Amino acid sequence: MYTLTTQKAPQPAETLDLYLKRLRTSMKLSQHAVATAAGIHLQSLGKLERGKTNRLNQKTKKGLAVALSIPEEYLDAVASGLPVEDVQKKQFCPSCWTPGTPPNPGWTIPRAKHCLFCGSQLRSDCHKCHTPVASFAHKFCPNCGASYSQKENSHRAS
Numbered sequence: 220m221y222t223l224t225t226q227k228a229p230q231p232a233e234t235l236d237l238y239l240k241r242l243r244t245s246m247k248l249s250q251h252a253v254a255t256a257a258g259i260h261l262q263s264l265g266k267l268e269r270g271k272t273n274r275l276n277q278k279t280k281k282g283l284a285v286a287l288s289i290p291e292e293y294l295d296a297v298a299s300g301l302p303v304e305d306v307q308k309k310q311f312c313p314s315c316w317t318p319g320t321p322p323n324p325g326w327t328i329p330r331a332k333h334c335l336f337c338g339s340q341l342r343s344d345c346h347k348c349h350t351p352v353a354s355f356a357h358k359f360c361p362n363c364g365a366s367y368s369q370k371e372n373s374h375r376a377s
């Protein structure tokens with residue numbers, strides 16, 4: 220299970236070298252520690268962090284994802300210069316998400332199926348009409364007007 224925070228996601232326009240270095244230093248790890256945890260050569264990590272190469276083979280990518288506790292998709296996105304939104308799925312937890320706010324990065328990993336906080340099944344569509352969520356900025360389904368939030372008990376009180 221990942222413990223993801225928004226800081227772990229690549230920032231807009233962040234390049235692979237800066238991204239790797241930022242994650243590593245935020246975790247207070249040496250290059251040697253990360254390379255060992257990732258099972259790659261210290262030299263390979265050094266090259267990546269200096270921006271000498273943008274190429275990640277499967278082994279390197281898997282290893283770095285584990286060592287830095289991030290989904291491999293993040294590395295794919297940065298390495299190919301894509302915004303991380305392109306590799307994310309528009310999924311949310313109907314119990315934990317506050318519609319209209321950015322989703323937790325743990326929900327948007329393409330292979331995530333359940334919420335990492337409450338275990339609810341993640342949704343990518345309206346629970347009433349099943350229209351896919353077009354934007355996380357929406358609070359209500361544009362098609363049927365249903366709220367994306369299913370915190371029904373909290374509504375009853377008000």
Ligand SMILES: [Zn+2]
Nearest residue numbers: 312315334337
């Ligand atoms: Zn949840």
Ligand SMILES: [Zn+2]
Nearest residue numbers: 345348360363
């Ligand atoms: Zn709907």
